[in-house]
Amino acid sequence: MTKLRISNGMFISMIVNMIFVKSIGVTQGTLARIAGQDMWLATLLGTLQGMLFMYVAYLVMKRAPGMNFLAIGEALLGNWLGKIVALVVLTFFIASSGPIMITFVYHLQDYFLPEAPLSLFLVSSLLVGALGCFYGLEVVARLALLGMLFIFLLNVLIIIGSTQEFDIRNLLPVLEQGFPSAAEASLHYDADCAMAIMMAAIVMPFVNNADKHGGKVGMTGLAATGMVTLIWALLEGAVLSAEVTSRYTVSCMKLARNAHIGDFMQRYEMIMIALYSIPVLFEIMICIYGTSVSMSKLFGMRSNRWMIVPACLLIGGFSYRIVGDHFRAMQYLEKVWPYIAVPIAFGLPVVMLGLAVILRGRLRQAG
Amino acid sequence: MQVDQGNRQLTFEARLSRNSETIDSVLGSSVDVQKREFMLCGKPDHKGICYFLDGMVDSQAIDGILRALVVLGNELNLDPASLRSADAIRTRLMYSASAKLCGDASDGVQGIVSGDTLVLVDGLEEGILVSTRGWKDRGIEEPSSENNVRGPRDGFTESIRSNTAHIRRRIKDPKLRFDSMIVGTRTKTDINIAYIEDLVKEGLVDEVTRRLGDIKIDAILESGYIEELIEDAPLSPFNTVQSTERPDKVAAALLEGRVAIFVDNTPVVLIVPTYFWQFIQAPDDYYDRYWVGSFFRIIRYVAFFISLLLPSVYVMLVSFHHEMIPTSLALTIASGREVVPFPVLLEALLMELAFELMREAGLRMPKPIGQAVSIVGSLIIGQAAVQAGLVSPFMVIVVAITGISSFAIPSYTSSLAIRLFRFPILIASGLFGLLGFATMFFALLLHALSIRSFGEPYLAPASPYRHSEQRDMVFRLPIWMMDKRPQFAQDTQREGDRQMPRPGKGKS
Amino acid sequence: MTRKILILFSSLAALMTCVSCVGQRQINELAIVTAVGIENGQKPGTIRLSAQIIRPSDARGQTGAPSGGTGQPIYSALAEGQTIFDAIRNLGRFVSRRVYWAHNFLIVMQEDYARNGIEDMVDFFTRNHELRMNTRVAVTSDSPAEVISTITGLEVVPGQAVDNLFQDNEIVGQAPSSDMMNLEEAYLSRSSEPILARLTLVSRGISNKKPQEHGSLKQVELAGAAVFKEGRMVGWLSPEETRGLLFFTERLESGIEVVGCPNSGNKLSLEFRDARLKVKPSYRNERPEFRIELRAKADVVESGCGTNIAKIRPDIERALEERLKGEIEALLRKAQREYHSDVLKLADVFRNKFPAEWRKIGDRWSSAFSEARVDVAVKANVKSVVLKSEESSQ
Incomplete structure (x- = not known):
């Protein structure tokens, strides 16, 4: 196989794919519950914070070109202590499978196939995810490129379908609930960004010229995500009003159901969901990929292929437990997941950067 | 050039009879093997044999060889005794354009079966292999499976x-x-x-x-x-x-x-x-003006998606996601399906099968009967099946549009591949609705993304995205804008600068 | 790679055998509901639900093989239950197909039901994924079962007919085009109150067979509105008051008003266009105040005055202003004095302008609204007399 290379454009679209799905689907509802109609502001704040920590992650990578976080951890801390980093990353990815699956299953099951069993959704998505992982990261990255196209189409469709209901009065007044609640809400968007940051921590070494402008590319990716998500945040706020948005688990579907073109196309949310499913499956693939890579590191294997199936089983089991019960799912989504995601994704790069500065010699040795 | 089927190195000897035995033993007694004895310059003590395969050779060329060998020496007053090497005969006597020496009997046999003529002369340890290939070729015709309106009409032949x-x-x-x-x-x-x-x-x-x-x-x-x-x-x-x-x-x-x-x-x-997309591009795109070329290329992309997805989408909508169909359309579909006894998936599979059957039968039938098949097929499937309440009129329309779309794809072989792909997506969406559709579609997409063709990603330049190659992807941009070759070529520049015609510039 | 594809396909095949056809229903196995009526049941605490179910083969004529043939495009049925969902399930006792709600055009509530509160109805119809969000919602004082099963002259499906009425509503401009989307938004909103259209059965249709009994056929009329407060219906608005409301909620731009001729007892019709309504909130003495300005242009579309309109132009302008102002003030009177319900969405305007003050009085908005001073100013310009030239006609 030729050497794996991901172009900068692919990396940007990977970041967009990684965040977009959950942030428009599930996060906006949470944001509306906390910040009311300022959810777009919270999105914006979250984007800025995400960009900052993406840059920190890049600073770590810059010190050891060609190594991902797991390899850097091993180089800095030695063989056994380095496994702690792998364990942390593993925890992150398994935990992230919860919100990802919540997004996927609740979109499809609740709105389209309420009679299909939950396991069917998990199994089929994990099968496709595993298939993608077997084909390798490059294929997944190419998929992200197509996903970007689909996201674009999706945004066009929702804009066409919703602008006639657009009511700016629903977005005003700005900061009614005050800045603190907007900042608090941005934490939930941070949790979405966290997935992109951790993905970058794994795949950044494969990106072309990552050591030179990986930070810039990563930040561009987050900014682009912020933009495409902002469209939804504004539309959900203006069309549905914050009160309605906050009532729904999957608020973007609520918006999609409202969208219509003329009187003939009363509903076309299925087209949107079909477009939406590439990014979702991409997220699942990355989740499996991250889990399998960190597991193989944990067990000292060279290739992650043998770990894909165990990773799928782990993710499947975990998410079955989370997704199966709506109350537990929402509890996890709002009370547990951000407090796992944000500390890991924002803390790990900072800690690693600190270690890399202190133990500069070791890193150079390994590099 | 390996000849590893039993006959080891067979060399020619000085005696003609031995040589001819060698050749005969290899070629056996096939009826098309022709042996033509002659005498060099008409002298009885210089015997020779020509070997060739009837039907593989141009008989006029054989005539010419024989004329050179038998008559020409006399006319030139050559003494056959002075022609004591094969090379001398070749250079001094023969006027065939392609003639080469052949010291090895197996090469000689190989030449004979390829339609060349082997000339053996008594007393020489080498033969002469003269190219006399000539058989009835099909004339150059327009390729029947790749028609176009504007552009050259010639097609390849079997030669x-x-x-x-x-x-x-x-x-x-x-x-x-x-x-x-x-x-x-x-x-x-x-x-x-x-x-x-x-x-x-x-x-x-x-x-x-x-x-x-x-x-x-x-x-x-x-x-x-x-x-x-x-x-x-x-x-x-x-x-x-x-x-x-x-x-x-x-x-x-x-x-x-x-x-x-x-x-x-x-x-x-x-x-x-x-690249995958090449199958959707037709030569007409480049010969017609770019507006037309782009438009019909887009039509073909649409045809590609229709032929791949339309039956699946229909089945999925009608058996799972009825709420997505606009109400008036839903009522029409429902009323058409009122008496149809099959589930939509089965109905779709049956109709698709019937359509493929008609296509295949029409292809295999002798041409005059092929027409009959299509008439019977369209009557039975289009009219009688609907009247009998076996299928709904909508399904007939869906299958027909799908079929027509698949014929709009210029490359016949790849339209066959798309026909095949239709079925897994159809079955998955008929069984699991949107979930099956999305999963199966993206499994196929992943697969297409993962394959390469001689080192090039199959779905390039869409993914991985190559900006310069987009000029000839969805749209066919004007020739004067397509100034780049695909990026794998050694020299990617194919046009000079500023090729856009500007009438009147530079002249008065 | 081979093995992986094989694994994928074999596991998919295994899956199919386990759970094949989950939730699969053919479209012709559904009882497609196009209108639903909700009223109180006979026993207290129960709900009676009437559904108008379409019979596709008769609603669409023959497509494909012959089927149907009784000629009735719809089938209407009644069911009772403890809750809406219970009633729907009970519908399944005698409806031979699965009742399917996604193509529902119309929800009609009986007045008594609406006065008891619509929370369960709003919740049910927004919780279910099948239902589309632009279903029309209306209130009637007649029997909803009768309303939904009254066949109109032009459309085959009554539900669709009412939907068409709603679509062309802006021409008449006498009822809000209330749908589920608006209802939910207004219902959940802290600041505004929902308003629903009113459907009435009126004897207006003329039978072709017995034309002498003119106007004996009952038809569904869309005019007027029902006012809600805190999830309960509190009263009706007349068609004229509803016209006033539409300036606020739907930015009504045009409509017909009839004014009396200044010189005689005859009438003159004016079509006003480009109506623009501005609401200017202010806050004084702990109280919100609103100034409402309406500007409109108008055309004379019918005149029985028999005089040059140029001469009476100022008079008819004033008359139109009076009429429009009267409509708005009548509406304000009803909303502020009688129903104490802010159906005009004045709260949104106030909240956007004065977020800090809103925080203080938002919780007691309905009383604040009732006490608010509202000034109405209308400015109308008669610009055109359409085809005729009035200057030279004398």
């Missing part, structure tokens, strides 16, 4: 030499190369690898040669054999090698830095590497 000449006539570039290979232990099929030396993707010719050299097979009857033996994704239903009967397509591919593989005895030429 490899005239096929390569088609290309040579189009590209008078000394850098155009044809490398020869022979594949097939029994058929000894000629294969030519065509490329333009300073354009072709680096290392591609070596790779093609290596893959062809690795083939160990007894027979190559069609380029399809080669295709299956060298492709990158042998298990995939996608074809990663483009095949065409049109010389202009091959010439265009060579000029983009690709490699064409000519196989003798078939008009179908292979082109590598191949």
Whole structure:
């Protein structure tokens, strides 16, 4: 196989794919519950914070070109202590499978196939995810490129379908609930960004010229995500009003159901969901990929292929437990997941950067 | 050139009788093996034999050889005794354009079965192999499976030499190369690898040669054999090698830095590497003006998606997601389906099957009866089945549109692949609704993304995205804007600057 | 790679055998509901639900093989239950197909039901994924079962007919085009109150067979509105008051008003266009105040005055202003004095302008609204007399 290379454009679209799905689907509802109609502001704040920590992650990578976080951890801390980093990353990815699956299953099951069993959704998505992982990261990255196209189409469709209901009065007044609640809400968007940051921590070494402008590319990716998500945040706020948005688990579907073109196309949310499913499956693939890579590191294997199936089983089991019960799912989504995601994704790069500065010699040795 | 089927090195000796026995023992008593005895310069003590295969040779060329050997020496007053080497005969007597010495009997036999004439003269240890190949060829016709309106009408034939000449006539570039290979232990099929030396993707010719050299097979009857033996994704239903009967397509591919593989005895030429999207592009796109070309290319993209997805989407909507159908349409569909006894999935499968059946039957039937099949088929399926309440009128429309769309894809072989892909998506969406549809579609997409064709990603330039190649992707931009070759070519610049015509500039 | 594809396909095949056809229903196995009526059941605390179910083969004529043939495009049925969902399930006792709600055009509530509160109805119809969000919602004082099963002259499906009425509503401009989307938004909103259209059965249709009994056929009329407060219906608005409301909620731009001729007892019709309504909130003495300005242009579309309109132009302008102002003030009176319900969405305007003050009085908005001072100013310009030239006609 030729050497794996991901172009900068692919990396940007990977970041967009990684965040977009959950942030428009599930996060906006949470944001509306906390910040009311300022959810777009919270999105914006979250984007800025995400960009900052993406840059920190890049600073770590810059010190050891060609190594991902797991390899850097091993180089800095030695063989056994380095496994702690792998364990942390593993925890992150398994935990992230919860919100990802919540997004996927609740979109499809609740709105389209309420009679299909939950396991069917998990199994089929994990099968496709595993298939993608077997084909390798490059294929997944190419998929992200197509996903970007689909996201674009999706945004066009929702804009066409919703602008006639657009009511700016629903977005005003700005900061009614005050800045603190907007900042608090941005934490939930941070949790979405966290997935992109951790993905970058794994795949950044494969990106072309990552050591030179990986930070810039990563930040561009987050900014682009912020933009495409902002469209939804504004539309959900203006069309549905914050009160309605906050009532729904999957608020973007609520918006999609409202969208219509003329009187003939009363509903076309299925087209949107079909477009939406590439990014979702991409997220699942990355989740499996991250889990399998960190597991193989944990067990000292060279290739992650043998770990894909165990990773799928782990993710499947975990998410079955989370997704199966709506109350537990929402509890996890709002009370547990951000407090796992944000500390890991924002803390790990900072800690690693600190270690890399202190133990500069070791890193150079390994590099 | 390996001859590993029992006959070891057979050399010619000085005695004609021994030599002729050797040849006879190899060729046996086939009726088409012709032995023509003659006397060199008409002198009885200089006997000779011509070997050739009836039907494989041009008899006028044989006449010419015999005339040279028997009559010409006398006219030139040559003494046959002075012609004591095969080379002397070849250079002094014979006027055939292609004649070469042959010291090895197995080469001689090989020449005979390829349609050459082997001349043996008593007392000489070498034979002369004269090229006399000539058999009835099909005339040059327009390729029946790849029609177009504007553009050249010629198509490849079964003769490899005239096929390569088609290309040579189009590209008078000394850098155009044809490398020869022979594949097939029994058929000894000629294969030519065509490329333009300073354009072709680096290392591609070596790779093609290596893959062809690795083939160990007894027979190559069609380029399809080669295709299956060298492709990158042998298990995939996608074809990663483009095949065409049109010389202009091959010439265009060579000029983009690709490699064409000519196989003798078939008009179908292979082109590598191949992007998936090439199958949707037609030569007309480039010959008609770009507005028209772009429009019809987009139509073909639509046709591609329809033929791949329409039945699945219909089945999915009608059996799972009724809320997505606009109400008035839903009522129409429901009223059409009121008496249909089958579930939609089964109905769709039956109709698709019936359609494929009609297509296949129409293809296999002798031409005069083929018409009857289509009339009966369309009457039965279009009219009677609906009247009998077996299928709904909507399903007939869906299947018909799908069928028509699949014929709009210029490459027949890849439209077959799409036909195949339709079924897994159809079944998955009929069983699991949107979930099955999305999952199966993206599994296929992933698969298509993962395969390569001779080192090039199959879905390029869409993914991985290549900006400069978008000029010839969804839209066919004007010729004066398509100034770049695909990026794998050695020299990617194909036009000068500012080719957009500006009438009146520079002149008064 | 081979093995992986094989694994994928074999596991998919295994899956199919386990759970094949989950939730699969053919479209012709559904009882497609196009209108639903909700009223109180006979027993207290129960709900009676009437559904208008379409019979596709008769609603669409013959497509494909012959089927149907009784000629009735709809089938209407009644069911009772403890809750809406219970009633729907009970519908399944005698409806032979699965009742399917996604193509529902119309929800009609009986007045008594609406006065008891619509929370369960809003919740049910927004919780279910099948239902589309632009279903029309209306209130009637007649029997909803009768309303939904009254066949109109032009459309085959009554539900669709009412939907068409709603679509062309802006021409008449006498009822809000209330749908589920608006209802939910207004219902959940802290600041505004929902308003629903009113459907009435009136004897207006003329039978072709017995034309002498003119106007004996009952038809569904869309005019007027029902006012809600805190999830309960509190009263009706007349068509004229509703016209006033539409300036606020739907930015009504045009409509017909009839004014008396200044010189005689005859009438003159004016079509006003480009109506623009501005609401200017202010806050004084702990109280919100609103100034409402309406500007409109108008055309004379019918005149019985028999005089040059140029001469009476100022008079008819004033008359139009009076009429429009009267409509708005009548509406304000009803909303502020009688119903104490802010159906005009004045709260949104106030909240956007004065977020800090809103925080203080938002919780007691309905009383604040009732006490608010509202000034109405209308400015109308008669610009055109359409085809005729009035200057030279005398």
